[in-house]
Amino acid sequence: MARKSNINKLLQAASSSNSITANESSSELPNKPLSSNPAIDLAMGANQKRARSIKEPILQLEHDQVVLFKYHDRHESAIDTEKFQQIKRSITTEGQHFPGIVRKTDRTLKDGRSVYELIVGRIRFEASRDVGVFKAFLKELSDAEAVRVMLSENEDRQDITPFERWLSILPLVEDGILTNNEIADLIGWDKGNLSRSLKAKKFYDECNLSNYLLDVSKVKLHQLIEVASLYEKDPLSVQSAIDLISEKYSSKKDNLFLKAIVSHLSEQEKPKTEKIFLDGSKVIIKKVGNNVSISFNGLPKKDALNEVISTLETIGALK
Template sequence: MARKGILTPGPTKSAETPTTPPATKSAAARMMPRGAVGALQSSLSKLQENAVQDIDASLIDDAGVEDRLGHDSAAQSQLRDSLATYGQQVPVLLRPHPKLSGRYEIVYGRRRLQALKDLGLPVKAMVRQLDDHALVLAQGQENTARQDLSFIEKASFAAQLHDGDYDRQTIAAALSIDLPMVSRMLKVGQAFDLPFLRQIGSAPGIGRDRWLALAKLFEDSAAKSRAMAYLNRPEFSEGDSDARFEAIFERAGQKQSATKPSPPAPSKPRTLRGVDGKALADIRSTKRGLTLNVPARTADGFDVWLNEHADELLKDLHARWQQDQTPQDD
């Protein structure tokens, strides 16, 4: 549990000198200790912010903006094993929970926090007083310093900040980029919703140009529908994040025939026969459609039975036809 500084200023106001009008001083200024006491309090506050404390992981809640897309179970397992063997070498950064006394919010170090929770170990953390603006700046700059976020994770981070009404200057500062790059990242990040990006994952090998190309393909609703339908296929989750992107890109880019298939040319009637070679029906294809004729005189009741079961038989045939139209992967 974080300890309060021994010189934390109380609610009592300091005396005001007659020569200074009260209106010229803020309430915060009237409460701050002066002289040597004030300097000591400032030094102790800075030391406390930089001091590493052991904090119960169950007291730490999530905060900030989602900066990781997908979950790399292998990397998380490796991190957990490292922490179990060598202990936590790098502290996480927390802030006191703005609404719940005695609790904290994570600023950065989410993967370490989760691994320590799994191990049942306390979290070594620095605790700093940060408002929401300072929180996203600290989170973004720490991620940028690690240089292990992919392009789409940074673009998604920028889009989430933009949706949270942070201005572009703040986004640029959080990601340590210039304003033109903010515009380029937002063009990609805002083209895809977060649930879709979570399913793709970080795609570390996919750069800006490929994501822009996918965004362009998604402008065609049919192309987007083809790609999104593949998300529910079992084989989608078999590959890594880069492979999932490539599979979606391939399906979005599949060329569809611009014209409907030409109707078959009129043909002569042909006879459909049963397994015993007996004639069952005549079938004929014309420009107007397909005609099936079951002569009653030779059907021996088959025509009546076919009429009673026509609905379910036709549905089964149509389902088989739809299955044949779905492209199958090798």
């Protein structure tokens, strides 16, 4: 509760110095009933309790005036969901009950209108395109303050998956906007779990997983961390598995892709033994992981060794 209170104080302090230009209209928040679906209300911003009590002026912005915050926390795939379509229908028929939050940039459009950066309300912003107007509170915030507000507003949103949240905090860590401890506190994660999850970034980047993990709602963060730990131990085997799966099973994406990697590596770790009989020799080939042993009982003829090579290929003992 203390953290929420601090965020509210931050917003109130910021609002006191804000001004609205002549070409920016304002209105009071409409006192309309919420949707009958709590999940939809939450996604539309129903946790902004301060909106009704503080009576802040609201900007009426056209969509071409708004650009995304560079540290925004919503993935593109979150826009292509049934829940989003429900929100869109609700805003189209009933209006946008809860404003987003923007900050002013130093940019202007050719016609002189100001450009704003969207801090909170990405789903509402996209869902209101057909209406033609996006309502938003204007705040004067630094990058760090904007991130704190964004994470605080979205903290209780059940539609932001752990993987989507993880993707959103990577640039915050890389750019040093907030410390790991600050991020953990804001998003309600255990500090140790956050640190462990951040180790998966190397695997995610080096193996270009953004090409395979496309839908944030279908990726389990713990599965990514599991495969990342395997990559840390044996990067060549994991990369080989990725290449094989992407080539032979191109339809596997998201969590199915990660599971396929684990399954392939587990299969590779199973001991495999093949016996072949050549003219004058009995050959036993054993493979455990990347370790291969070949024993000959008797001397084989040189021209019979091609069968040994063929067997090695069959059990996956050759690159």
